[in-house]
Amino acid sequence: MRLTPRRPSFYRFRRQLADTDAIPQLVLLGLVTGFFTAVVTTGFQELIDFFTSLYLPASEYDNYAALEWPLRLLLPLIGVAVIITLFRLLHEPKHRLGIAHVIERLNLHQGRLPLKPFLLQFFAGIAAIASGHSIGREGPAVHLGAASGSLLGQWLHLPNNSLRVLVACGSAAAISSLFNTPIAGIVFAMEVVVMEYTVAGFIPVMLASVIAAVITRSLYGTEPAFHVPSITVTTVNELPLIIITGITMGLLAVCFCRLIVLFARTNTYPLWLRLTGAALLTGITAIWLPQVMGIGYGTLSDIMFNNLGFTFLCLLTIGKLVTSAASIGLGVPGGLIGPSLFIGAAAGSTVGSLTNMLGLSATASGFPAMVGMSAMLGAVLQAPLTALITVLELTRNPGILLPSLIAIIIAWLISSQLFRQQSIFTQMLSADGLDFRHDPVAQALRRAGVASVMSRSLQQLERHCPFEQLQSALKTKPRWLLINNNGKPQSLMPAVELARQLEQLTFDAHYTLVETADLLGIPAKRLEVASIDIKSTLHEALIRMDQNTLDALYIINHDRKNGDAILGIITRADIEAWYQVPH
Template sequence: MRLTPRRPSFYRFRQQLADTDAIPQLVLLGLLTGLFTALVTTGFRELITFFTSLYLPTPDYDDFAALEWPLRLLLPLIGVAAIVTLFRLLHDPKHRLGIAHVIERLSLHQGRLPLKPFLLQFFAGVAAIASGHSIGREGPAVHLGAASGSLLGQWLHLPNNSLRVLVACGSAAAISSVFNTPIAGIVFAMEVVVMEYTVAGFIPVMLASVIAAVITRSLYGTEPAFHVPSLTVTTVNELPLIIITGITMGLLAVCFCRLIILFARTNPYPLWLRLTCAALLTGLTAIWLPQVMGIGYGTLSDIMFNNLGFTFLCLLTIGKLCTSAASVGLGVPGGLIGPSLFIGAAAGSTVGSLTNMLGLSATVSGFPAMVGMSAMLGAVLQAPLTALITVLELTRNPGILLPSLIAIIIAWLITSQLFRQQSIFTQMLSADGLDFRHDPVAQALRRAGVASVMSRSLQQLERHCPFEQLHNALKTKPRWLLINNNGKPQSLMPAVELARQLEQLTFDAHYTLVETADLLGIPAKRLEVGAIDIKSTLHEALRRMDQNSLNALYVVSRDRRNGDVITGIITRADIEAWYQVPH
């Protein structure tokens, strides 16, 4: 391997992205990711609409109640046949899709999402949603958006720390596109997916979400995903309802999450068997409750306008909770945010009807459903701010802000403090055998690439080196000398160490003039070294050092024209010094 040759300008663009403050470059990439995500999610949405239009009278509102009951029973099974066929065609052995898959790849694989799961999620998600499974489309959309950003970065050979930002951009753009809620998309990406707020990450994510919203609104209009009534609320008068709703949503969220994990423990069983069980449960429930099928935005609008009776709302809450938990837990490639909103709205409206009958409140139409949606979503995701902003943007009613905030706090306290429940995505990863932990040090080190910290001041020398070459190397005043043994880098020496020893090396023990020096034999401080790719993050570099008991790495750049070239040196001390400085 040789030292770095002269590089074209795009190489410098990549190197700049290794820094945590490469905001102009990330803004450009965020714009491209938002555009790409909007196109992908639009294609996903249109393909679902195309298939549902073949048998539904109003595909925009997934009116499965208009179908005869044998078809409602058969449709999910047809979807399972299509999904299993797609898995076998693409030979995917792990079957990991959706938001949990994105978080896993972000935490354990530096945000590198493969192409095959992306294709599988697209077509299998279409098959699952179009066939009436009790799931949402935001889970597949987030996977598709995150993969769009990641694949763009991988195609451009960008450093891994920038892939994390592109994954966040794609996730935000997906939520913005699906729900027509750009602000909620931003908060969701930072609070649920990346789990950190930084200026360098926030600005590109904002731009990606806005671009996706602009494209979506130009195609589908400015209306939110479902219709809600306008209302005016007096928070003090409705305080009993808000408190009861918060408690109810907290308990329902615990039941929902635990049911999902219970079903997820069937992962050792064959995929076709698990999906068939989910399809049968959904189909059989839909014989009497067809509203549990599909995304359910039409039914959600009916709930908002108080068009459903108390008994039916109770049954609908239980039916949707069980079918959605089974679908998500058994591996149907769909999302759980939509079902969480549905369950929260149905249960909240049920609580509102009950408190009206008991004389505890005289609530207006839609209010308890909106409060229930926010509290349920916040408790399931363990993301209070995401839930609050999502419902605020969906309802476009500032009056819902304070009541929702109270209910979210109550539901969050019940789930996180009383039942010690983590986010549903973290629970799903743990059930899958993955040790997922939020490590602030690792998070900080993942934000920077080795290219932003490494030292480029080095000379590469052979172990047995002529004195003339040593003198020439020291004239360039390098910081490090990388010593090759049999053509392979083996040791790292500070250049000052060689400078101190150079005069004594000219003669051997018998005062005979020697022509070469053995750089591995002289008494000097040396570090054992290993290699690391230039696209790696500081976290990857530190982990490589820990695994191999090293204190230094030489950074390698893969170049098709020039082969592997050494671009710099990074030491454990460099990483520690970077971490101690605020960024």
């Protein structure tokens, strides 16, 4: 292993990305990530629409009630057959996809999303959604967007701390492209996926979301995901409805999440059995209640305009809740944000009909549904701001802002404080045996790469070293001496320690001139060392030190052509000093 000189051009670009304030570089990468994510999610949606059009004409899009009941029963089973075939073709044993997979890779694997799950999510997601499973598009889309950013960073060999930002950029761009909601995409990425707000992360995420929205609007126009009636609301008059809706959504969110986790705990059973069970439940329910199939935007519009009766709304709420929870929990590769909005709208409209019958309110058309959507989403995701902004952008109705805020707070308090419920994605990962806690120190250390803190002031010497070479090395005034033993780095010595001992080492006990010194034998402070890759974060470096009971690491750059090169040194004291300085 050899020391390497400083390199120009792209190496410097990668080195700058190891800093927490590399905003210009991250902005450029965010722009590219937003573009690629928009292309991927657009292709994803177009293929879903193409396959759906094979059995549902454009005028009947998402209207599964137009199909005969045998086809409604068979469609989810056909989709499962395709999904299982894809899993076997790609030899993917873990079966973990979607937003939960993104959060897992972000927290436990430094944001490195593999290619194979990306391909599987793309094609299996198309098969699942096009075959009418009771799931949403946003889960696969966020996975595809996050993986687009991560794979771009891995291809460019960027440091791991910048991969986290690219994952957030892809997640935001996916939501922005899918729902035509750029602000909601930004908030979702920071509140749900990354779970932190920093300026260095926020600016590139904003740009990625905007770029995705611009591309989407240039292709599909500026229309929202679904149309809602225009309403004018007096919050005080509707306060009883808002409070009851908030309480109802909090309780329904708890039921929905616990059902998902209950189904997710069947992960010891074979995948084909779980997927078949989900398909049968959806297909059988759809015989009598076809509106539970698919994304349900058509039905959602009917709910918004009060075109459905009270009894039917009750059945629809229960049917969608059970089929969506089963589909997601049993492993169908789809999202839960769409179903959460659907359940919230149906349940909210149910509460509105009930309060109208009891004379507690006289609500405008669609108002209870909008309030229910926001409250349900906020309680399920444990992300109040994401829910508020999402519904505001989806409906484009500022009059819904204050009522939704009140309902979200009530639903969030009931689910998180009364029932101690975490985000559904955290619960799903826990059901898979993956338990991670959000440590503020770890979050901060993940934002910086080892290259931003390492010391390049070092000389590499062999254990038995001639005095002339020692004197020559000390003339460069290095901070550290990396000592090789049998051709491999073994110890790290402060250069000042050798300078103190050098005069005494010139002669042995008999005052005979000594030509070489044993750098591992002289009385001096030394640190045992191990290697770590240049792309690693400070958090990874600290974990490696803890696992090996070390206080120092030497940083290497893997180069297939020229071999591994040593770039610098990082110590535990360096990491602690970095964390104590505001960034």
